[in-house]
Amino acid sequence: MSTPTTSFGREAAAAIARSKNEPAWLVAWREEAGDLTRTLELPKPEKTPLQRWNLDVQGTHRPGREVAAAADLPAPIASLLGTAADGAVIVQHNSSVIYTKLPEEWKAKGVVLSSLEDAARTHEELVRAHLMTAYERGEHKLSAMHGALWNGGAFLYVPRGVEIEVPVQALLYADDAEATFAPHILVIADANSRVTVVETASSSLGETDATLLHNGAVEVFAKAGAQVRYAAVHHMDSKAIDISYRRAVLENDARIEWIVGDLHEGNTVTDTLSVLKGNGSTSDAKIISVGTGSQRMSLTTRAVHFGRSSESDMITRAVMKDAATAIINGITKIEKGATKADGQQTEKVLMLSPKARGDANPILLIDEDDVKAGHAASVGQVNAEQVHYLMSRGIAKEEAERLIIYGFLDPVVSQIPLESVRELLHRILERKLG
Amino acid sequence: MSSLFEIHGLKSAIEGKEILKGFDLTMQAGEVHAIMGPNGTGKSTLASSIMGHPKYEVTEGKVLLEGEDVLEMGVDERARAGLFLAMQYPSEITGVTNADFLRSAINARRGEGNEISLIKFVRLMEAKMKELDMNPEFMHRYLNEGFSGGEKKRNEILQMMMLEPKLVILDEIDSGLDIDALKIVAAGVNAMREPDRSFLIITHYQRLLNYIKPDYVHVMMQGRIVKSGGPELAERLEAEGYDWVKDELGIVDETVGQA
Numbered sequence: 220m221s222t223p224t225t226s227f228g229r230e231a232a233a234a235i236a237r238s239k240n241e242p243a244w245l246v247a248w249r250e251e252a253g254d255l256t257r258t259l260e261l262p263k264p265e266k267t268p269l270q271r272w273n274l275d276v277q278g279t280h281r282p283g284r285e286v287a288a289a290a291d292l293p294a295p296i297a298s299l300l301g302t303a304a305d306g307a308v309i310v311q312h313n314s315s316v317i318y319t320k321l322p323e324e325w326k327a328k329g330v331v332l333s334s335l336e337d338a339a340r341t342h343e344e345l346v347r348a349h350l351m352t353a354y355e356r357g358e359h360k361l362s363a364m365h366g367a368l369w370n371g372g373a374f375l376y377v378p379r380g381v382e383i384e385v386p387v388q389a390l391l392y393a394d395d396a397e398a399t400f401a402p403h404i405l406v407i408a409d410a411n412s413r414v415t416v417v418e419t420a421s422s423s424l425g426e427t428d429a430t431l432l433h434n435g436a437v438e439v440f441a442k443a444g445a446q447v448r449y450a451a452v453h454h455m456d457s458k459a460i461d462i463s464y465r466r467a468v469l470e471n472d473a474r475i476e477w478i479v480g481d482l483h484e485g486n487t488v489t490d491t492l493s494v495l496k497g498n499g500s501t502s503d504a505k506i507i508s509v510g511t512g513s514q515r516m517s518l519t520t521r522a523v524h525f526g527r528s529s530e531s532d533m534i535t536r537a538v539m540k541d542a543a544t545a546i547i548n549g550i551t552k553i554e555k556g557a558t559k560a561d562g563q564q565t566e567k568v569l570m571l572s573p574k575a576r577g578d579a580n581p582i583l584l585i586d587e588d589d590v591k592a593g594h595a596a597s598v599g600q601v602n603a604e605q606v607h608y609l610m611s612r613g614i615a616k617e618e619a620e621r622l623i624i625y626g627f628l629d630p631v632v633s634q635i636p637l638e639s640v641r642e643l644l645h646r647i648l649e650r651k652l653g
Numbered sequence: 654m655s656s657l658f659e660i661h662g663l664k665s666a667i668e669g670k671e672i673l674k675g676f677d678l679t680m681q682a683g684e685v686h687a688i689m690g691p692n693g694t695g696k697s698t699l700a701s702s703i704m705g706h707p708k709y710e711v712t713e714g715k716v717l718l719e720g721e722d723v724l725e726m727g728v729d730e731r732a733r734a735g736l737f738l739a740m741q742y743p744s745e746i747t748g749v750t751n752a753d754f755l756r757s758a759i760n761a762r763r764g765e766g767n768e769i770s771l772i773k774f775v776r777l778m779e780a781k782m783k784e785l786d787m788n789p790e791f792m793h794r795y796l797n798e799g800f801s802g803g804e805k806k807r808n809e810i811l812q813m814m815m816l817e818p819k820l821v822i823l824d825e826i827d828s829g830l831d832i833d834a835l836k837i838v839a840a841g842v843n844a845m846r847e848p849d850r851s852f853l854i855i856t857h858y859q860r861l862l863n864y865i866k867p868d869y870v871h872v873m874m875q876g877r878i879v880k881s882g883g884p885e886l887a888e889r890l891e892a893e894g895y896d897w898v899k900d901e902l903g904i905v906d907e908t909v910g911q912a
Contacts, residue, residue: 613732626748
């Protein structure tokens, strides 16, 4: 049974933590978060009244069954994983991590990949120093809930100077709508290291009256000179709500690339933020979305520049169908002292239905003179001139439009680092675009 | 036996304004016709109307390709029937690679179950790109995106070479080309000349016709052909301009006018 928010708090948070035998520091930390859930309000994304959403669901702790080998994974998870099982993999099923694999050669180099729950014990210092420092428990009610309830999760540590060529895959899967599904992915890329993470969030809820709440978070800490590529593909049942806060904190000359497919079937709030703390740090965010049915989405990308000569680029492209609504916010903030910073953003919305709605809100907030910043936003239909051009080469209208719509999303699709995830993305797009 | 391509009394308007005012032309298989004329006489409207651009409304007339009225067909059907227009301003399409686009176009013509194999396609495209001295990289670039004017024109010719149409219309293919690019484009066109393929070349300048020899040259004014001749007509136009044609025919304003 779902517990209404009103009865959730310090005690409930502590009780769950204790039932999982979490270390004392984490139990206390969760208690603080539990307290905050009582006092904080829901976030207020632009034109998205979250108070009307069914967010009063905490779910219950429903751990999946741990397996020792990929061959023993439940069939739907195994098929999602595809052939990508050679590299590093971590799998969360409902409320817990059920499988982790890290190649020996990486272990030998000091790479750590485990559930965040395990890391809270094995790497307490690192976890405590970073966990929810970029996405704080005190931001709003959802972050407090996440702090109190996050489960399973992934902890990835890449030591100084270590470069991992093969992507690390984090697969998040729910098939129980009443489960607490709140993964937290914590990535610490030490100085001059290099790593790619590919995260997929999917569900198969079947017939149910319950609402699955995915209250997830990603925090990436890229130390000086580190380079992190983080790709995420989210696609869950329309019954599910996807709340995903993603944060990257970049030290000097560090780099983050976000490659995100926010392709969920149900209501969605995502917020992808790069904090360019260090001089010379760079962030590149590419996000696509397809709105279908009557889903409501709030998609925000943000870049905050503190470092000198820091550069950010954000591109969001959304295709809107049926009666779906997407509010797309891009916020570039350049703080005083971030001289020679360069922040660019583009939001483009392709409208395929008169009942669909897509708002693009580009915002530049500049507190420093010696900077470059720019934005571009457009909302429009499939370009008739382009359709004509393709048709003039013999391509039928429907196919011409299909090519243009897929092409609109290709700048992200083609950048997805894992073949199997690219294929997954194609299947999702086929399904959503028809 | 009908001619390969016939246009009868074609009238066409844009935003309610009539541009083509009864255009007639007959082309036999294998012929190259050039349509010349000053700006604003309806040359590009002719090309766009034949291809079926949505902005142009054909109000009267027939356009027959091998006896079939293409005006009754959708734009894609016209192309599959063998019509090809190398456009003056080709669209740029993000996310659709040149190769994916061309393969879709070829397969649309070949029909389901008869698709070209990927290997065959790539070999063909590579060979044709080489003929046009195009950077092989352009195969995987997004369609016309970031192409220079000259690269776009070459890309139009590449499409023509790969789609092997029956009737090719080149709309100002020479504009924006330097002399080397012009020679390459012309060589591409000449390589495509076949007894059963015809070309309609629309141009301002005689220059292109030095490299692609036309069988017939037509002068267009006021939305129709006002004078026809052989290649010598183009040479005279180059040397003397259009005023003598206007004088001869008593035309004051050669454009389609504002009336």
